[in-house]
Amino acid sequence: MFPIDNLIQDYLHYLTVERGLSANTVVSYQNDLTQFVKFLQKNDVNSFTVVERSDITNYLAEETAQKKANSSIIRSVTSLRRFFLYLSQEKVITNNPMTLIDTPKQQEHLPEVLSRQEVEQLLKTPNVSQPLGLRDRAILELMYATGLRVSEVINLHLADLHLTMGLIQTIGKGQKERLVPIGDTAAQWINSYLERSRPKLLKEKRSSFLFLNFHGNQLTRQGVWKNLKQQVRKAGITKNITPHTLRHSFATHILENGADLRIVQELLGHADISTTQIYTHLSKRRLSSIYEKTHPRA
Incomplete structure (x- = not known):
């Protein structure tokens, strides 16, 4: 060693x-x-x-x-x-070699965001007559409705659901707990999954996790990624989409509808508001795009 x-x-x-x-x-x-x-x-x-x-x-x-x-x-x-x-x-070293090292400047990179029409296309892709399809629809609805990270989604437990109050409890980065509101539509899909799909996936097993795979075990990050890739392809969306894209889309769309940046920060669980500010750039970029397409003198 x-x-x-x-x-x-x-x-x-x-x-x-x-x-x-x-x-x-x-x-x-x-x-x-x-x-x-x-x-x-x-x-x-x-x-x-x-x-x-x-x-x-x-x-x-x-x-x-x-x-x-x-x-x-x-x-x-x-x-x-x-x-x-x-x-x-810890007094292991007396001279810190990083003292005079500058951090390279971050290249400006705005994340990919789905349009509202593309979100609708994606949400309608899973076959909800099948247990796995109903589960996937519930996951997509939840991620777009709440902006949860994929790690937060797969680690949700049944006890974290407070659907009658319109809330979900989650633990984000740094083990910070937060309550996130969830809309009626996403709550209805989760209830449908709980009633019609989850018992079939669970079979004879017992699990406190909300989302399960075909074998009745906790769904993994890789499983969400793999399923999303198939759904994006089926929806005919050509953008480079990851589970985080739904989080970006959630934040961008509610900002475009007038949400306060501090509220978005709380919803996303960002420790620093500077992390949230990237979504204001996305909103401005979208506004510019709409202007160029619609104004006769643009």
């Missing part, structure tokens, strides 16, 4: 137990640090105490030469910055 692996494991434990970060986020940090350790190994550096600024810059230069995405390099810098700050706070 590479000697500094123990420090990484201690750090990952700290992120999980003390910071309360999600499993996916912790894995992301682990992957970034593992790649950095491989680079150190290759250059005969066997301790974090001797890592210098030049080691960091050489690593980032190699990442760039390998044509890694700008977002991946930014994430690597963030991971290394937080890790070395942890080592400094």
Whole structure:
């Protein structure tokens, strides 16, 4: 085992137990640090105490030469910055090599959003006469109605539903709990799934999870992705759609209908409103597009 692996494991434990970060986020940090350790190994550096600024810059230069995405390099810098700050706070190192490392500028990238017509096309795609189709319709309706992340959807339990009050309880990033309103339409589809589909999927098993797969077990992220790809293709939508696209579409559409940005922040569970502000750019882009198509002098 590479000697500094123990420090990484201690750090990952700290992120999980003390910071309360999600499993996916912790894995992301682990992957970034593992790649950095491989680079150190290759250059005969066997301790974090001797890592210098030049080691960091050489690593980032190699990442760039390998044509890694700008977002991946930014994430690597963030991971290394937080890790070395942890080592400094724990007195493992005396000099932090990340102190003078600048974070690369994020390239402006607006996420893909479905039009309202495309959302309607997608929602009507699943065959609701079948148990799996009814489940998929309930999932799509829920994601568009609430803006929940796919990880939040698959981790919903029956006890998290408060449909008579029009609310769903969920735990988002950083283990932060929030209540999200759900509209009547999505609530009706969930009730239909609970009555007509879930018992058939559950068979003789017992489970507290809301959404189940064909074998009566908890539905996975991969399962949602795979099913969505099929539904998008069937709906004839050519955009690059992921489960997060429904979250983007939810936020953009309610902003276009006059929702306050702070309300959208609360609904999405964003810790920082700057994360939510990207949706104002999406709304402006859509308004510009409508103007260009409709104004005779555009």
